[in-house]
Amino acid sequence: MSAVTLSQVAREAGVSLATASRVLNGSDRRPAEGIAERVRLAAETLGYVANAQAQALARSTTGLVGLVVHDIADPYFSSIAKGVQRRARTHRHQLLLAATSGTDQLDAVAAFAAHRTDAIIMAGSRREDIDPRLLTELERYQKNGGRVVTIGQDWLEGAGAVTIDNRSAGAELTATLVEDGRTRFAFLGGPDDLTTAVERRAGFRAAVARAGLTPEAETVQGFDSQGGYESVRQLVARLGLDRLRGLTLVAANDIMALGAIAALRHAGLHVPDDLWVAGFDDIPNLRDFSPGLTTVRFPLEEIGETAADVALSGDHPRVEHVVGEFVRRESA
Amino acid sequence: MSAVTLSQVAREAGVSLATASRVLNGSDRRPAEGIAERVRLAAETLGYVANAQAQALARSTTGLVGLVVHDIADPYFSSIAKGVQRRARTHRHQLLLAATSGTDQLDAVAAFAAHRTDAIIMAGSRREDIDPRLLTELERYQKNGGRVVTIGQDWLEGAGAVTIDNRSAGAELTATLVEDGRTRFAFLGGPDDLTTAVERRAGFRAAVARAGLTPEAETVQGFDSQGGYESVRQLVARLGLDRLRGLTLVAANDIMALGAIAALRHAGLHVPDDLWVAGFDDIPNLRDFSPGLTTVRFPLEEIGETAADVALSGDHPRVEHVVGEFVRRESA
């Protein structure tokens, strides 16, 4: 990547480097209009494009913000990413994206640190047992002036956060269903080390217990459609079709709920005639799905936007709290 | 973002800058193991993290690859992004993401050029009338040694590409349906300036004409779920419910097809009992949807991977061609 440099432009315009820099790349000192015009013309004819790396080095700020997600193809994360991207743009920042399908958040953070992003947004659902090296890396990053904001919970000292009240969401969803007169529940859960999944289940359990009930089953599967599907197969195997009737299945997220409904359909059970299913998140395009999924909405894009704002604007370690909103549709 | 610098490490280790650089940041010259060990220790204790900006400046290569998509929350693009991200990682590159919901691809490309990304992947569906300034910008970028690869069609001289045969896909899908004995067709189309949408429609038209038939309607709407929904409302208004029965609706993509099916459901029509619907792409999680959507599969993640490979490996202006695969499900 060679390219026209600022000094070529300066020479062409017959001015110094300093002047060229001042007119082209912003400064509080504005050279005289005549000169400025000459510089602009020279830049235009030569096709000058500022070198962001050099600028970053000189200014010691990069205009980059890093986002780490688990799986960018998951609508949950892609919605958040969309929000982040939108606000990053208004803050005149570029988005560096890392999808860490595995446990390699560490690599991603290290890469972002190397690129000296102005901020890092951690959207990957937190795992219960955080890799201590991740913590070390993030703390060092913060000490060097980098900002980090976590989405989900507020788990890092000195970092901003957009917290999501998964526990209450789980409890309220379940309580509402109890009020509907439901008495038999099962939870289709995600992996035990995923905080989001764990908290939603905790809320579910609390609400069920408060109603004096006992869940008939709890599964532990992947946090995706496949996980929902497998959960149902497991339930069918363990309880049998008949005992599934009349059950209310609370899935740890919408995607799992969708997978569960598909599995139920394949098993010959119909939602909501035979049993009920609810989820969390209210991912996009749920409206196209039938039966409409009863869920707890979290404004995903907005969460992304807020995260970007927290990361990129004035008062830093700020934490914004997001609560879910019960959305009643046909499935439960 | 201040941080520990290489020269601090060098001083701590009692060696020169050159040696420290050679030990820590890769070089064909490997300093003696004793010295190397000292440097590594110093780096470790000081918490050194190489400054990618400075490295980029010195090496004149950034290890960045830019991806521009229309809407990262659209499963079509997020799947591609997932593939790109995965391969970028194996090529040891970081992903710079720009979502240009509007016409501002130009800004995105300019930003990528400023950041001296090693390559730019244009996944945003091409518009029929390309902004000439976009072309200029991309050509300059290429002249400076940047690689660009386009996804969809091969519309830029000197660029790599992963071409998608939308026209054939449209034709084959339709032809297959004709073979099934369908005679009455309608096309639910995307915007007229979106090449993907236009080509799929062209294929559809050709196949219908070849069968000696005439489409009963063609709509022009957004390329999203909403567009599919609106298309159906329009059809209902224009043709009436009765004339919709027995029709085969070919939507310009899966998302539109899903929106269409939802609209039909709301209108009291059932797929596939009353009429049929088919789409394109085979986006993820379609399996959870009922009725299963008949579609033409394009391996989205794989397309992303290929694009990244074309962008980042040996022989450049390479073009890979992707053809769709008919997938029969219940909806048509």
Place this chain on the structure above:
DNA sequence: AATTTGCAGGAAAGCGCTTTCCACTCTAGA
């Protein structure tokens, strides 16, 4: 008329690295 201000453009010192030379030591060949 003599001085101070105010502001302009330019020279040059970094920003944190990589890499080319260079000087040097040590081994091996004659």
Place this chain on the structure above:
DNA sequence: TCTAGAGTGGAAAGCGCTTTCCTGCAAATT
């Protein structure tokens, strides 16, 4: 024993910018 050759580590010149001073000039002040 002498010299060529093979390696070593280090000095220093960039990479393309920003920004601090500095100098010089014209306008403003007495």
